[in-house]
Amino acid sequence: MAKVQLLQHLARRSYVRLAPSPIAGVGVFALREIPARTDPFQGPNAHLRLPETVVSVTQSELDELEPAVRTHVLSMFGTLDDPRPRGGPLRDRKGDLVYGALATGIESFDTSWYVNHAVSPNLVMKEGDEGFNRYFTTRAVAAGEELTTDYRRLCPQLYASTRADGEGES
Numbered sequence: 001m002a003k004v005q006l007l008q009h010l011a012r013r014s015y016v017r018l019a020p021s022p023i024a025g026v027g028v029f030a031l032r033e034i035p036a037r038t039d040p041f042q043g044p045n046a047h048l049r050l051p052e053t054v055v056s057v058t059q060s061e062l063d064e065l066e067p068a069v070r071t072h073v074l075s076m077f078g079t080l081d082d083p084r085p086r087g088g089p090l091r092d093r094k095g096d097l098v099y100g101a102l103a104t105g106i107e108s109f110d111t112s113w114y115v116n117h118a119v120s121p122n123l124v125m126k127e128g129d130e131g132f133n134r135y136f137t138t139r140a141v142a143a144g145e146e147l148t149t150d151y152r153r154l155c156p157q158l159y160a161s162t163r164a165d166g167e168g169e170s
Contacts, residue, residue, distance in 0.1 A: 002048070009044035016040050016111050016147065023116040027146045034141040039134050040123075041112040053103040056080060058096040069106075076113060077101045118148035125149060 015034045021027025034040050043049065057077075062070050079089035080100045090098040102108060112135055115123060122145070123135045141147060 002044075005044040013042070013044075018111060018114055021116055021146060023118065023146065023148070025116075026114045027116045027148075028111055028114050030141045030143050030145050030147065032143050034137050034147075036137055036139050038137050040137060040141075040147065041110065041135055054100040055103045056098050057101050058092050058094075058098055060094070060096050062099065073101065073106060074099075076106060076109065115147055115149050117151040119150065121148040121150045123147050123149045 015031055015038070016028050017031050018026050019029050028040075030040070062073060065073065077099045080098050082088050082090040092098055115135065122138055122141050124138055125133050125135050135147075135149065137147075
């Protein structure tokens with residue numbers, strides 16, 4: 001059954017690939033036209049997929065890492081939101097920023113982690129079922145077009161750090 005679902009998915013719903021991006025580093029591109037209001041990252045055999053487990057790590061803990069690893073981690077994981085009424089980025093008792101990182105590390109990203117920023121994106125993210133956030137296209141996306149989202153809304157802290165690096169201008 002898993003093989004049948006995989007082949008059906010590849011024939012009808014396999015929408016994305018990774019490639020070098022003119023926006024920043026690696027991006028996600030449409031293999032074929034993607035209809036509006038479609039989750040282009042929904043794979044076959046969802047029952048086999050494990051939920052993403054996020055753990056909290058502080059800025060001080062990240063500062064202990066080698067610079068290249070720390071920079072990569074900070075380019076992929078954003079700060080957690082403070083649930084209190086004033087909001088903003090979450091800080092621990094010492095005042096350190098608190099980041100949400102995948103418990104499985106930086107080697108286990110799925111394709112959606114490579115979506116780049118754009119001011120006029122073609123994707124929005126919504127909280128999904130079973131611990132997954134899901135993206136949906138805001139309009140039809142042409143084959144070859146890069147899929148993008150607005151980091152200002154999705155992850156303001158990550159947006160600020162990419163702007164400081166000169167990226168994320170689109």
